[in-house]
Amino acid sequence: MLLKNNFTFKYSVIRGSLKKLRSLKAFVFYILPISLVLGLVFPQASGSLNSLGLSLIQLISFPAIPLVLAAVVLSTHSILTISKSKNQTFNFTSRLFITLSILVIFVSLFALLLALYQKPGVLSPEGKLSIGRYMLDIADINISLATIDGGLTDNFKWFKDILPINIINDASSNETLKVITGSCLMGWGLSLLTIEKAEPLLSFIRSVYEVSLKVLDELLLIAPLVIICLIAGSFATISSEMIVALLNLTICMLLVSIASLGVSRLIYKRFTSSAERQKLPDNPADSVYLLGLSTGSSLACYPAIIKSMEGMGRDTDQSEVAASLSLLVTNMGNIIYNIVAIMFALNLFEVKLSPSILLETLILGIVTGISAAGLTGVSVVPTIGLALTALALPIPPVLVLLLAVDPILTLPRAATTAVLSMAICTICSDRKNSDDSEINTYKANLIEN
Amino acid sequence: MVLLQQLFRSIKRIFFNVIIFSLTLCCLSMPAIAVETIPVEIPYFQKILDRGYFKVGIPSIDTPPFFYFDQKTDQMEGSDIDIVRNLAKNIGVRAVFDRNSKSYNGLLKRTGNDEFDLTIGKLSTFYKRMQDAHPHEYMQFRHALLANRKIISRLQGQVPDNKLAPILLSSGIKIGVIYDSSYVQFASDLFPSATTLTFEDWESCKTALLEKRVDAIYRDATEVKKIVYEEPNLSLDYVPILFDDKIDHISMYVSSKINPDISPMLDFYISQDLGIKSDSQIIDEYSEFFKPSNKSN
Numbered sequence: 001m002l003l004k005n006n007f008t009f010k011y012s013v014i015r016g017s018l019k020k021l022r023s024l025k026a027f028v029f030y031i032l033p034i035s036l037v038l039g040l041v042f043p044q045a046s047g048s049l050n051s052l053g054l055s056l057i058q059l060i061s062f063p064a065i066p067l068v069l070a071a072v073v074l075s076t077h078s079i080l081t082i083s084k085s086k087n088q089t090f091n092f093t094s095r096l097f098i099t100l101s102i103l104v105i106f107v108s109l110f111a112l113l114l115a116l117y118q119k120p121g122v123l124s125p126e127g128k129l130s131i132g133r134y135m136l137d138i139a140d141i142n143i144s145l146a147t148i149d150g151g152l153t154d155n156f157k158w159f160k161d162i163l164p165i166n167i168i169n170d171a172s173s174n175e176t177l178k179v180i181t182g183s184c185l186m187g188w189g190l191s192l193l194t195i196e197k198a199e200p201l202l203s204f205i206r207s208v209y210e211v212s213l214k215v216l217d218e219l220l221l222i223a224p225l226v227i228i229c230l231i232a233g234s235f236a237t238i239s240s241e242m243i244v245a246l247l248n249l250t251i252c253m254l255l256v257s258i259a260s261l262g263v264s265r266l267i268y269k270r271f272t273s274s275a276e277r278q279k280l281p282d283n284p285a286d287s288v289y290l291l292g293l294s295t296g297s298s299l300a301c302y303p304a305i306i307k308s309m310e311g312m313g314r315d316t317d318q319s320e321v322a323a324s325l326s327l328l329v330t331n332m333g334n335i336i337y338n339i340v341a342i343m344f345a346l347n348l349f350e351v352k353l354s355p356s357i358l359l360e361t362l363i364l365g366i367v368t369g370i371s372a373a374g375l376t377g378v379s380v381v382p383t384i385g386l387a388l389t390a391l392a393l394p395i396p397p398v399l400v401l402l403l404a405v406d407p408i409l410t411l412p413r414a415a416t417t418a419v420l421s422m423a424i425c426t427i428c429s430d431r432k433n434s435d436d437s438e439i440n441t442y443k444a445n446l447i448e449n
Numbered sequence: 450m451v452l453l454q455q456l457f458r459s460i461k462r463i464f465f466n467v468i469i470f471s472l473t474l475c476c477l478s479m480p481a482i483a484v485e486t487i488p489v490e491i492p493y494f495q496k497i498l499d500r501g502y503f504k505v506g507i508p509s510i511d512t513p514p515f516f517y518f519d520q521k522t523d524q525m526e527g528s529d530i531d532i533v534r535n536l537a538k539n540i541g542v543r544a545v546f547d548r549n550s551k552s553y554n555g556l557l558k559r560t561g562n563d564e565f566d567l568t569i570g571k572l573s574t575f576y577k578r579m580q581d582a583h584p585h586e587y588m589q590f591r592h593a594l595l596a597n598r599k600i601i602s603r604l605q606g607q608v609p610d611n612k613l614a615p616i617l618l619s620s621g622i623k624i625g626v627i628y629d630s631s632y633v634q635f636a637s638d639l640f641p642s643a644t645t646l647t648f649e650d651w652e653s654c655k656t657a658l659l660e661k662r663v664d665a666i667y668r669d670a671t672e673v674k675k676i677v678y679e680e681p682n683l684s685l686d687y688v689p690i691l692f693d694d695k696i697d698h699i700s701m702y703v704s705s706k707i708n709p710d711i712s713p714m715l716d717f718y719i720s721q722d723l724g725i726k727s728d729s730q731i732i733d734e735y736s737e738f739f740k741p742s743n744k745s746n
Contacts, residue, residue, distance in 0.1 A: 125682070132681030133741075141601070141690045143614045348685070349599065389606050394598035397685060 018221040026224070027294050035228045039235025046233045053229030053407075060219045060226065063212040064299055065171045068328060069183050070209035071302070075324045076187025077202065078317035092318055096428045100330050103424060107263070108366050111256050111336040112343070112358060120249035120340060121347030127245035131401065139396045180328055213303050223295035230296075230407035246405050249344050256336050257412035261289045264423040271426050276312040284308035288422045292415035298327050301418035305425055314429040322428045326421035333417030334383070335369030337409065341384050345398045346391065357391070364390055381406055493710035494540065497566065502545040503537040506556055506568035509548045510650055512672075514735035515571045528735065529569045532587070532701075536567075536718055552629040557581045563704045566711070573631035573669075574698040583708040584700030585715045590728040592635065592695040593673035594624070595658060596665035598688045617690070625654040625663035631697070632667050639695070658687065665690075669697045670728040678739040 020026060038049065079093060123131065164170050164182030171179050190198045235243075264285040269277075288301050288308070295301075302323055309319035326332070342361045346353060364387035372383040381402050388395045402409075489495050497503055507525070511517035516527040525546050537544040547565060550556035553572065560568040561581035574584045604620050605613055621642050626632040628647040636645045646663055648654045654666040655676060666673075670691055677684045703711055719725070732739050 128682045128685060129741075132677070132684040135684045136677060136681055139684065139688065141610050141613065141688055142693050143610060143617070143690060144693050145614050145618075145695055385607065389602070392599060392603045394602040394688070396688075397598065 015218075015221060018224070027227075027290075031224055031227055031294070032231070035231035036235055038228065038232035042232075049229045049233035053226050053233060056222055056226045056229065060216070060223065060297065060300075063215040063219065065179060066208050067212035067216060067299070067302070068324075069167070069171060069179050070205045070212060071320060071324045072180055072183035072328070073187040073190065073205050074202070074209060075317070075321035076184050077190045077198070079321045080188060080191035092321075092428065092430065096322055096325065096424070099424055099427045100326065103420060104330055104332060104335060104366060107256075107260060107332055107336055107420065108339055108362055110259060111339040111365070112362055114256055114259070115252055115340050115343035116353070116358075118248060118252040118255065119347055120252045121344035122248065123245055123348070130245045134404070135397055135400060139400050141396070216300065217303060220295055220297070220300050223297065223300065227294070227296060227407075227411070230410075234405065234407040243405075246401065249340070250405060250408060252340050252344075253337065253409050253412050256340065257293075257333075257416045260332070260336070260416045261285060261419050264289070264419040264426075267423040268426055272312060276314075276431070279313060280308065280311050284311075285419050285422050289415050289419040292418035293411050296410045296414050298331070298333060298414040298417035298421070301414075301421070302327060305418070305422050308422065309425050309429055313432050314425070315432055318429040319425045322425045323421055326424045327417060330370060331372060331417050332369075332420040333413040333415070334372040335366055336416055337413045338369045338372070338384050338387065339365030341381075341398070341402055342387050342391070344402075345384075345388055345393050348398065348401075349393055351391070351393070360391065361387075491710055493707055497540060497542055500542070502543050503533070503540060504564075504566045505533050505544050505546050506550060506560055506565035506570075507546050507548050508553055508556055508570040508572075509550060512571055514731070514738040516569075528731070529571065532723065533567065533569055535722070536715075539718070540714075553631070554578070554629050557702060560702045561704055563706050565704075566707065567701055567703050567715075569701040571669075571699055572702060573635075574700045575631050575634060577634065578631070578702070582702035582704055583712070584698075584702055585712070585719060586698045586700045586725060587719050587723055588699035588726045588731070590669035590671055590697045590699060590731075592639070592667070592692040592697055593670040594665040594667050594690040595655075595673045595676055595687050596622075596690055597658070597661070598686055600664045601688060601690070614692075622664040623662070625657045625666040627651055627654060627668070635697075636667050659683075669699075671731055674728075674732060675739055679742040681741055 039046070042049075162177050162181050164178045164185065167179065167182040167186065170182060190202060265283055268283055268285050284304070288304050291301050291304055292298055305323045306316065306319055309323075310316055339361060342365055346357065346361070351357065368383045368387045371386070381399060384402075385395045385399070388398060489498065507516055507529075512527075514527055515529045516525060518524070519526040530544075530546070533544045533546075550559055553570075554577075556568060556570070557572070557578050558581055559565065568582065571588075572578070574586060578584070600622060601617075604616055604622075608616060618640060619642055620640075621644065622640070623644045623646060624636050624640060625646050625648055626636050628649060633645065633647060636643065646657070648657060651666075651668065651672060654663075654668075657663045658666050670689070673689050673691075677687065677689060701715070703715070726734075
């Protein structure tokens with residue numbers, strides 16, 4: 001008993017200390033300096049650091065698929081069943097999609113304007129030399145004349161890529177996009193059943209959701225270690241000249257991220273009553289932003305967003321739907337990142353920026369950003385390949401450069417997604433009021449039928 | 450007393466004269482140490498030994514690190530030069546280089562005409578040359594293009610690199626090659642739809658690429674990679690495309706008249722002492738030639 005108490009005490013102390021590392025102060029004063037020192041003093045360890053970082057990401061990603069599956073099923077079921085009336089469902093759904101569309105266009109335009117001002121990718125001769133040296137041998141094309149013809153191209157391959165085959169198989173193969181689509185279909189199917197028939201599976205899925213959330217919460221304690229490994233590995237690999245050459249891109253991304261925080265704070269003040277704000281100690285946008293920035297995972301902010309909505313007295317089901325869709329599908333961090341990355345590529349290859357090119361950049365950034373739905377971390381980067389091809393820009397050198405700094409850029413990207421997701425939940429979710437009795441009556445009617 | 454001193458002086462003078470005379474007698478009577486010249490059985494090698502040097506044909510244009518005139522040492526230097534010097538040393542003579550040929554194919558003609566014992570100089574092997582002289586392969590380099598990235602990305606689209614070959618080979622791009630070199634023939638064979646433009650030398654090809662008069666320039670991997678190694682800033686706009694299974698077989702050539710005599714020695718030398726080197730090995734071994742030049746610093 002004493003041993004158990006000692007262990008519990010030590011674990012809670014360790015847990016508390018690790019949680020403190022997930023603050024902006026800890027990030028600036030501890031994590032970043034330690035990463036820099038490790039990267040500069042032990043450059044030969046870059047491979048090991050990267051490998052360790054990616055292994056830890058794999059560990060943190062373990063509850064991601066069950067969480068996505070459960071969250072989307074429950075959200076879809078909620079949005080289609082638990083509401084006062086079909087009119088209310090329609091209002092929420094339309095409000096959600098309109099908000100998502102407006103916010104996507106607004107932040108995309110903002111990112112484009114900021115990229116035009118900041119000019120990422122415009123290099124000095126020394127910067128161009130550094131990047132050229134970095135790219136030697138890496139960006140060569142090796143081809144073989146003995147290539148077998150791949151046959152006819154499938155024009156509907158993109159559609160097949162999002163259709164689920166077998167939800168268990170898709171989940172085990174980490175096909176997040178297929179899991180999301182399959183979960184939506186399952187949630188819709190459950191909403192068509194009577195509540196007695198649906199309840200056993202819903203209870204099971206709710207348990208999976210709770211467990212996944214809890215496991216994720218605990219595993220995120222090692223997120224600072226992941227960031228140290230990845231940033232140290234990145235600093236060991238790329239030279240200081242490269243960092244300077246790509247500094248503009250990093251600053252641009254950081255500025256957009258901070259602007260997103262500003263937008264979210266404004267929306268929080270504008271779309272909440274003073275009574276709701278008094279229920280929370282501070283602006284939840286700040287804590288969600290810092291959590292995203294310090295963990296590099298927008299999904300890690302999901303519990304914090306839901307808790308904040310619950311704390312304000314907002315409808316939990318609607319918040320879950322809004323948060324799931326905005327975090328997983330219309331991932332605004334990816335959209336903004338892709339727009340900035342495309343502008344980076346255009347400036348790198350000195351393409352003249354006409355209005356038509358800018359419009360094309362905006363559209364391609366939004367499309368490719370949404371196409372990265374379900375992807376996390378470094379796997380987001382290759383999605384801009386489609387945009388680069390459409391603009392007739394070479395893909396390999398741009399990807400090589402973006403991947404070099406991705407461990408750093410993934411942090412503001414995640415923070416942007418999380419904080420804008422918070423903003424969407426604030427706009428779309430209804431207040432929980434005394435009309436809860438009407439909900440219970442509606443549920444009772446469902447059971448009778 | 451005076452008489453005694455005179456006597457001593459005389460004895461000393463006589464003594465020294467006797468010693469000098471003896472030494473001279475000894476030197477004259479010593480047998481001379483002469484270099485033994487034992488004649489060899491193969492007349493061709495005897496001819497070389499009698500001549501005292503091994504005559505080598507080299508292209509006129511410097512191509513470091515293979516062959517070039519070094520101002521500091523005031524003689525020919527390079528990997529090909531070292532190969533020939535070592536071979537000549539093994540035979541027992543020195544190597545003498547002839548750089549008077551005006552073109553690569555002209556050099557092969559002179560070889561076939563028996564003007565040289567051997568011709569070397571990063572010379573490709575192909576059928577037309579083999580009609581003039583006999584090749585002995587000693588290096589293998591991958592064919593390579595240095596191409597404008599934007600042109601390639603327009604052709605490639607979303608096609609992965611491992612499926613680019615059919616698209617590239619059937620494209621109508623403009624390719625620059627050195628006039629009267631093997632790559633004129635290679636370009637015609639590999640890129641039937643492309644427009645091939647010839648230039649005086651490799652530097653002119655590079656200038657044409659940078660001025661966008663051509664979309665790509667075509668040579669072996671060592672020359673293509675050297676451009677981006679010397680000027681790394683170019684690797685942003687220009688991409689080396691390496692053909693992994695299209696090999697440029699680099700050979701030294703001898704005339705049909707002397708090939709029967711020299712061939713066994715040459716093949717032995719290549720297989721036992723040299724080995725057939727690849728472009729990657731050359732780039733590694735001669736890395737000082739694949740570094741940024743002063744103009745890019």
